[in-house]
Amino acid sequence: MHPRLASQFVLMGVAPAEIIMAKITYIEFDGTEHTIDATDGESVMEAAVKNMVPGIDGDCGGACACATCHVYVDEAWKDKAGAVEAMEESMLDFAGEPKDNSRLSCQIRISDALDGLIVRLPEFQG
């Protein structure tokens, strides 16, 4: 890690001991699987971008503004992924190929309860 980032990391009060890792599996439209270690508090979108999972763009950086981080949450994880708020629901209504397990991955916060989460990616974003 860049030295400046390391110091900033501590300044922001995120001590390494507080970091909980959760394994998240992203399955691309063509079936390619990516399993990565995600950090507590970041979003499923951020973890994908950070680990260079293709197919999740997250153009707006997680502001729930662009719908380029659309995923289908595995049925077994639907409830644990948390509730869909009104703004997200409305964005999803108009995303490409919405289904009842559609989510914007920028709105799913990672915690140890999501260790093992599986999400599938649509063919196209936006």
Added chain:
Amino acid sequence: MSEKIVIVGAGQAGLQAAISLRQARFDGTITMIGAEDAAPYQRPPLSKAYLKGELALDRMLLRPHAFFSQQNISTEFGLKAEAIDRETRTVQTSDGRVFEYDRLLIATGAPPRRLKIKGAKREGVYYLRTLKDSDTLAPILKSKGRVVIVGAGYIGLEVAAVARAAGLPVTVLERESRVLSRVAGSITSDYFHALHRDHGVEIRTNAALEALDGEGDKGAVSAAVLSSGEEIDCVAVLIGVGAAPDDGIANLAGLKVDNGIWVDENARTDDPCIWAAGDVANFPSPLYHRRMRLESVPNAIEQAKVAGMNMSGKKDEAAIYNAAPWFWSDQYDVKLQTAGCPDPEIDQVVRFGAIPRSQSVWYVDGSRLIAVDAMNDPAAFTVGKKVITTGAPVSASDLADPDFELKSLL
């Protein structure tokens, strides 16, 4: 011999071009030169979540550090590109080095316009564009004194919202007769004026700022002085009066420059070896049939994708930049999403949505939809963006009817 691409500018556009070059299987060298010390990061949170201290620096990075080595992209951060020699195809940097290129992208962005009034250089006068700017401004939020914001554009209003959330008294000074006057029509202006007033912001429109006062010539700012003679006491002043393209290097090299670097629909300048993208590029819009220069993340991303693909040399047909522009802003519990480029002169139709403070403003020119401002109304935004892209006809009377189904426009 391996081809060389140099990217001047390490913001959203510069990074996206590098990503798109590799995605297009360009396998030559890519060197990215950025004036700031930081690796490419998100700018929008600088006036929102990051300023509030809710987003750590590592979450601001657009890509992790490992990305650059993995994609074989050389990075020169904290280095200023000073000149382009088009004859020798080289870029000279502030440390005296020379970088050769076969193809060059300029993505230097648009830094804030500086205010040229008496006292503008006093301590306590801030601008907001970079991480450093946001880090410098953040401690003010822990003070108790009044913050004066000069300019009621997106940056000014977003900072006003953050300062109010931190409990500070805020006065916004706007030279024009309404807030957001350059970027929205009067209905949207009224909406945001009311939103900020309801959150306790004092908004002064038609306010002419004369000087920033302080102790002696060198003292920190302590008051904003209006042309009426009225003084507004404050501990800090944030200037948000727009941005100007950082096109000096292009101008110096003799490229066509007029409110940004002129590019064609392929993001190429009048030098066939040089492209430009993002806030600094002035491009012809096929949707609006005129030239424009936009300051927004989606514009930087989409235009840089086009530049990257065309610079890769791997495509038989040149990609065209014709994406519908869009913007977003977060203020208090309101998310504004704008599709298209609002023209304040065009007739506007209002619709109200189901979510609190949900409202959309449709800019309609005959049967053509020009833009939509959607406040807490993603459905209006998404439908509007699609209609602007396809050019499907709309009717102002349909849109004005609350029972009209937006989905029927798709």
